[in-house]
Every structure is written in C-alpha cells, then in structure tokens.
Amino acid sequence: MASFIRPLETFSSDLQEIRRRKLLNILLLSLIYCALVGVVFALVSWLGLNLPNQLLLFGLCLYVLATSSIVYIINRYGSSRFASVLFLIFMGMGIILSDEASEIATGQTLLAFVPFVVIGSFILSPSVSFILAAIVSVVVTAITLALNLIPNPFVIITFFMIAFVSWLSARSFQEGLEDLQILNHELDRIAKMLVRRDLELTYSKEEIITEKGKIDSVVNSLVDGLIMVDEKERVMLINPKAKVVLKVKEEENVIGRTLSELTNLGYLKNLYEILGNKVEWTGKQYELQIGERLKRTFQVRTTPVVTKSQQIIGLLIILYDITREKEIERMKTEFVSIAAHQLRTPLSSIKWALRLVLDGDLGKISPKQVEVLESGYQSNERMIRLINDLLDVARIEEGHFLYKFSLVSLEDIVKKVIKSLADLISAKKIMFNFRKPEKPLPLVRADIEKIELAVQNLLENAIRYSKDGGKVIVDLNQEKENVKMEISDNGIGIPEQQKPQVFTKFYRGYNAIKAGTEGSGLGLFITKNIIEEHGGKIWFESEEQKGTTFWVAIPINPDLKYQN
Amino acid sequence: MSRDQHKKKIVLVEDEAILIKLLEDKLVSEGYQIVTARDGAEGLEKIKEEKPDLVLLDIIMPKMGGFEVMEELNKDEILAKTPVIIVSNSGQPFELERAKKMGVKDWLIKTEFDPKEVVEKVKNLIG
Numbered sequence: 001m002a003s004f005i006r007p008l009e010t011f012s013s014d015l016q017e018i019r020r021r022k023l024l025n026i027l028l029l030s031l032i033y034c035a036l037v038g039v040v041f042a043l044v045s046w047l048g049l050n051l052p053n054q055l056l057l058f059g060l061c062l063y064v065l066a067t068s069s070i071v072y073i074i075n076r077y078g079s080s081r082f083a084s085v086l087f088l089i090f091m092g093m094g095i096i097l098s099d100e101a102s103e104i105a106t107g108q109t110l111l112a113f114v115p116f117v118v119i120g121s122f123i124l125s126p127s128v129s130f131i132l133a134a135i136v137s138v139v140v141t142a143i144t145l146a147l148n149l150i151p152n153p154f155v156i157i158t159f160f161m162i163a164f165v166s167w168l169s170a171r172s173f174q175e176g177l178e179d180l181q182i183l184n185h186e187l188d189r190i191a192k193m194l195v196r197r198d199l200e201l202t203y204s205k206e207e208i209i210t211e212k213g214k215i216d217s218v219v220n221s222l223v224d225g226l227i228m229v230d231e232k233e234r235v236m237l238i239n240p241k242a243k244v245v246l247k248v249k250e251e252e253n254v255i256g257r258t259l260s261e262l263t264n265l266g267y268l269k270n271l272y273e274i275l276g277n278k279v280e281w282t283g284k285q286y287e288l289q290i291g292e293r294l295k296r297t298f299q300v301r302t303t304p305v306v307t308k309s310q311q312i313i314g315l316l317i318i319l320y321d322i323t324r325e326k327e328i329e330r331m332k333t334e335f336v337s338i339a340a341h342q343l344r345t346p347l348s349s350i351k352w353a354l355r356l357v358l359d360g361d362l363g364k365i366s367p368k369q370v371e372v373l374e375s376g377y378q379s380n381e382r383m384i385r386l387i388n389d390l391l392d393v394a395r396i397e398e399g400h401f402l403y404k405f406s407l408v409s410l411e412d413i414v415k416k417v418i419k420s421l422a423d424l425i426s427a428k429k430i431m432f433n434f435r436k437p438e439k440p441l442p443l444v445r446a447d448i449e450k451i452e453l454a455v456q457n458l459l460e461n462a463i464r465y466s467k468d469g470g471k472v473i474v475d476l477n478q479e480k481e482n483v484k485m486e487i488s489d490n491g492i493g494i495p496e497q498q499k500p501q502v503f504t505k506f507y508r509g510y511n512a513i514k515a516g517t518e519g520s521g522l523g524l525f526i527t528k529n530i531i532e533e534h535g536g537k538i539w540f541e542s543e544e545q546k547g548t549t550f551w552v553a554i555p556i557n558p559d560l561k562y563q564n
Numbered sequence: 565m566s567r568d569q570h571k572k573k574i575v576l577v578e579d580e581a582i583l584i585k586l587l588e589d590k591l592v593s594e595g596y597q598i599v600t601a602r603d604g605a606e607g608l609e610k611i612k613e614e615k616p617d618l619v620l621l622d623i624i625m626p627k628m629g630g631f632e633v634m635e636e637l638n639k640d641e642i643l644a645k646t647p648v649i650i651v652s653n654s655g656q657p658f659e660l661e662r663a664k665k666m667g668v669k670d671w672l673i674k675t676e677f678d679p680k681e682v683v684e685k686v687k688n689l690i691g
C-alpha cells in the first residue's frame with residue numbers, strides 16, 4: 001500500500017498546493033494505469049476487432065501515457081500550476097481530437113467536456129470553470145459555424161450552468177480548505193502555547209518540590225517541637241522533635257486528625273489541656289510539664305498562620321524545652337534560701353545567747369558586763385543587717401527581688417517609717433519636718449515592703465548623716481503623672497569626686513567612714529533598684545558640710561515610665 | 565491533779581542545739597511544757613504522740629524539712645488544726661506565701677526576733 005501512496009506524496013507546506021498536486025497526481029496516475037490497461041487490451045484484441053478502432057484506442061492510450069508522464073514529472077519536480085494548465089491543455093486537445101467535428105457541434109461531446117471543466121475548477125481555481133466553459137463554448141461554436149450549422153444555444157447555456165455548479169462546489173471546497181488551514185494554524189499556535197505552559201508548570205512544580213524539600217529539612221531538624229493545626233484543629237504538620245517530646249510513636253499517623261481526637265496518644269492530652277482544650281491563638285505562653293521519673297518542662301507558644309490576605313488559616317504550636325532554665329532558677333532560689341539560712345544561723349545563736357544574758361535570764365550581771373555584752377550584741381546586729389542587705393542584693397541580681405504589687409499610699413508608708421525611726425530622731429535631737437501633701441495623693445501600684453525599705457533607707461541616711469540637732473525635711477507631693485518625694489538634710493553631704501559612685505555597691509563616702517557612722521554601703525544600691533523597678537527615678541544634689549537632698553519620683557501609672 | 569496538765573504543751577522542732585536550749589529554757593521559765601525534736605521526722609512523731617497546743621517549727625532541717633512536716637500534718641484532719649509558728653532563718657517571699665497557704669500562723673526570722681519576742685508571740689497565740 002505504501003508503494004502506491006508514495007508517488008502521491010507531495011512536498012509543500014501550503015495546503016492548496018498540496019491539494020492541487022495530490023489531486024493531479026491521482027488523476028494522472030489513474031489515467032496512466034487506465035492507459036496501460038487500454039494498451040494491453042488493444043494488443044490482446046488486435047486479432048479479433050477492426051484495425052482502425054484498435055489503432056485509435058492504441059493511439060489514444062499512447063497519447064494519454066505520454067502526456068500524463070510529462071505532466072507527472074512537471075508536477076513532481078516543477079510548478080504544480082504549470083503542470084495543471086498543461087494537463088488541461090492536453091486533456092482538452094485529447095477530447096477534441098477523439099471525436100468528429102459534427103459530434104462536437106451537436107453537443108454529443110458535451111459529456112466529455114464536463115469533467116474537463118470540473119477538473120479545471122478543482123485543480124486550478126474555482127473561477128477557472130468559467131474560463132474553460134468559455135473556451136469550450138468558443139471552440140464548439142467555431143466548429144459549428146465552420147460546418148455551416150446553427151450553434152445550439154442550449155449547449156452554451158448548459159455548459160455555463162455546469163461551470164457554475166462546478167465553481168460553487170470548488171469554491172465551497174476551497175473555502176472549507178481555507179478554514180481548515182486557519183484552524184490548523186490556530187491549533188498549531190495553541191499547541192505551542194500549551195507545550196510552553198506545560199514546561200513552565202513542570203518547572204514550577206520542580207521549584208515547589210525543591211522549596212518544600214528545604215522547608216521540610218528545616219522543620220525536621222528543628223531543635224524545638226513544632227505542630228501546625230488548621231482552623232478545624234486538624235494536625236497539618238508535626239516535626240520529629242515534637243513527636244519525641246510528646247512520646248508519639250514515629251509510625252503513628254496524626255496528620256489530618258484533630259487534636260481532641262488524638263488525646264490518647266502520648267502526652268498530646270496534656271498539651272491539649274494546657275491549651276485550654278481548644279486551639280485558639282491567645283498570645284499567651286504556657287508551661288507544659290511532662291514525664292514520670294525525669295520531668296521536663298516546656299514552654300508552649302502559639303502563633304497564628306496568616307495568609308497574605310490576613311486570613312488566619314491555622315495555628316503553629318512551638319514547644320521549647322526550658323527544663324534547664326527552670327532547674328537553674330530553682331537552684332538559684334534555693335541557693336539564696338540556703339545562704340540566708342547558713343549565714344543567719346550562727347548570728348541568731350549569738351543574738352539569742354547575748355540577749356538572754358543581757359536580760360538577766362541567767363542571773364544578775366554587773367553594769368560593766370552589760371556594757372561589754374551590749375556592744376557585742378550591737379556588732380552582731382550590724383552583721384545581721386549586712387547579711388540582710390547582701391541577701392537583698394543577691395535577689396536583685398537574680399531578678400527575684402520585687403514580689404507583690406498592690407495599690408499603696410505613699411503618705412502612709414512615709415508616716416509609718418517616720419514612726420519607726422522616732423527613737424533615732426529623738427536620740428540625735430533631729431528637727432524633723434514632714435510636709436504632707438496639700439490634697440490626698442493618688443494610690444501608686446507598688447510592692448509595699450520594698451517601697452518601705454527604700455523610704456526607710458533614705459530617711460535613715462538623712463538622719464544618720466546629720467549632725468546632732470540637724471534638720472531633716474520630707475516633702476511629699478504630686479507632680480504631673482508622678483508622686484514625688486523630697487528628703488533633705490543639712491548633714492555631712494557627699495564628696496564631689498564620689499558623687500558618681502553613690503549608687504554603686506558598697507559605696508561609702510570617706511567623710512561618712514571618718515565620722516564613724518555605720519553602714520553597709522548597699523542601702524542606696526538597693527534603694528535605686530527598688531525605685532527603678534517601679535518605673536521611677538531617683539537623683540540627688542549635695543555639698544560637703546552643707547547637706548544633701550534626695551528626690552524620688554514614682555509614676556502613678558506603672559505603664560508609664562518616669563517622664564520629666 | 566498534776567500541775568503539768570494545766571500547762572500548755574509546745575513541741576519545738578529545731579536542729580540547732582544552742583537555739584533549742586535557749587528557747588526551751590525561756591519557754592519553760594514562762595510556764596510552758598516543752599517537748600523537743602532535732603529533725604523533721606522526730607518532730608512529726610512527737611507531734612502525733614503529744615498532740616501539743618502549739619508547734620514551733622524550723623524549716624531547714626535534716627531528714628525532713630519544715631514544709632514536709634506541715635504537709636504530713638495537713639493530711640490528718642485533727643493534726644491539721646494544730647497551730648504552727650515557723651521559726652526559721654530563711655524567709656523568701658515565696659516561702660512565706662507557701663506557708664500561709666498551708667495554714668501557718670506566723671513566720672519568725674530568728675535574726676529579727678529574740679527569745680523574749682518569740683515568747684510574746686506564743687503568749688498572744690495560745691495564752
């Protein structure tokens with residue numbers, strides 16, 4: 001079959017060209033084969049029939065063979081248009097020569113001309129049918145006139161009608177073909193576009209896979225546990241660390257199941273409980289303690305997963321191991337407790353022992369004995385106070401100093417402290433003046449104990465570092481958003497060069513040491529810390545031998561730090 | 565009728581020898597009956613045995629600490645009612661909180677209070 005088809009094949013990208021060549025080839029080859037058959041037939045029946053008929057047939061077949069071969073070669077290797085025209089010429093000539101003139105004139109050869117016209121419109125162009133019809137009409141009329149006959153108009157009309165029909169068919173055929181060609185181009189274009197799109201898609205898919213691979217490796221190698229749930233509480237992602245921490249087996253598939261469903265697995269129940277038995281972003285941090293023998297503590301943090309359009313599509317749960325931090329915290333607080341205990345125990349023994357003797361519980365003692373024992377007792381008391389200060393400092397450093405906040409009246413605290421220092425004030429004959437506020441002061445959010453300690457410290461300093469008979473003034477008032485306290489004395493003052501160190505640990509002015517006054521040097525360090533932890537500010541002005549004034553300002557609203 | 569039966573009974577749990585001695589002497593001289601224990605475990609036993617009117621309890625002790633003793637006491641309905649005063653040398657706020665929650669009546673820091681003051685507190689509480 002292929003060998004039959006190959007001669008029909010053409011080499012052209014133009015559909016019309018292809019069609020033309022193919023059509024011509026079909027016609028030619030059919031003619032050639034028929035001619036060959038005819039030749040064979042003529043040869044075979046030479047013996048039985050009239051010589052002229054065989055000769056005619058033989059001649060015709062030879063004519064067809066020869067012309068067809070020429071046109072075939074031109075069609076295959078040259079212009080198909082030229083081949084088509086040539087074919088029509090040969091065909092026309094063949095038809096005319098094969099019939100007698102009279103037959104042509106009367107229209108008997110009409111039939112033979114019909115395929116001539118039709119083929120012309122199909123292999124050249126639709127309108128060619130009219131041209132051919134015209135040519136044939138002219139030729140027939142000429143022959144008719146030459147024979148002195150009247151031309152038959154019906155012949156002409158019929159011819160043109162046939163030409164018309166042929167033209168119509170060929171045209172619609174051609175248009176159909178043109179439409180097909182356009183469609184073909186369009187399909188081509190679409191196909192190319194699809195191929196391109198497909199390539200892009202494949203590339204994008206590869207990129208996505210790569211990115212996903214990166215994310216996966218990051219998530220899987222995270223030191224913290226990570227769980228992601230969607231808005232329906234279904235687990236979307238759980239990294240290996242989370243599984244290990246929560247004792248969920250590797251092979252357990254939790255993806256797609258809700259947290260409330262999974263509470264039978266490992267410690268997921270504990271986690272769910274800690275979150276309040278629901279999955280909601282609260283912005284809070286939680287603590288999860290799990291484990292039987294070896295307890296581990298985890299900080300649980302939640303973060304919403306938000307799309308570009310600000311829609312929350314899920315929640316990220318992060319488990320951060322704080323066991324070590326907790327342990328260190330515990331050790332630090334334990335240390336302070338133990339240190340307090342260890343340092344204070346011998347001191348309390350001494351205190352109690354001396355007190356009992358001094359109180360006469362163990363018998364009467366002489367005034368001289370009292371004097372000596374009393375000074376021992378006082379030294380011991382100093383030691384106790386120093387230890388107290390040291391413990392406070394330790395707690396400050398550790399960040400455990402401030403404890404309980406409540407609404408506090410600074411006026412009450414100042415009054416209380418003044419009362420407790422009454423003995424000291426009268427002993428040094430200090431002229432003490434407390435300038436109360438004009439109108440009641442607003443309450444301040446503070447740690448009562450610590451504020452009291454700070455106030456006591458400042459007042460004690462003012463009294464201790466004043467000479468006997470000196471003056472101490474305490475002023476308490478509201479200034480803008482703060483409660484302000486001013487404590488001034490006319491005592492020994494603070495040396496100029498030492499002013500920068502006033503609030504440092506163990507600072508004691510050299511003039512204070514010289515005057516023989518007691519002090520651990522920790523008081524102002526602790527006081528400053530207390531004031532600042534309340535969001536307040538402490539500052540001073542001083543002149544040696546003239547006196548010192550300290551100011552403390554504490555904001556009423558603790559969320560606002562002190563502003564001048 | 566023995567005079568002892570009218571005296572209030574106090575169990576004193578303290579590991580420091582000198583402090584026990586000083587406090588015991590002082591309290592006895594004030595007319596109280598004193599039973600001493602040198603550690604938490606012994607203290608718990610004595611409390612269960614003697615059913616005292618008051619317990620003076622230290623916190624940091626060998627074998628069993630003060631908090632553990634209180635936990636054990638709180639488990640028993642009757643013993644939980646025994647008034648307890650902590651006499652200790654530590655005194656961090658969270659410890660005081662915890663003690664308060666367990667029903668402790670007072671917390672005295674040894675370096676702040678001398679025996680005389682301790683006795684006053686005792687008198688105020690149980691007479």
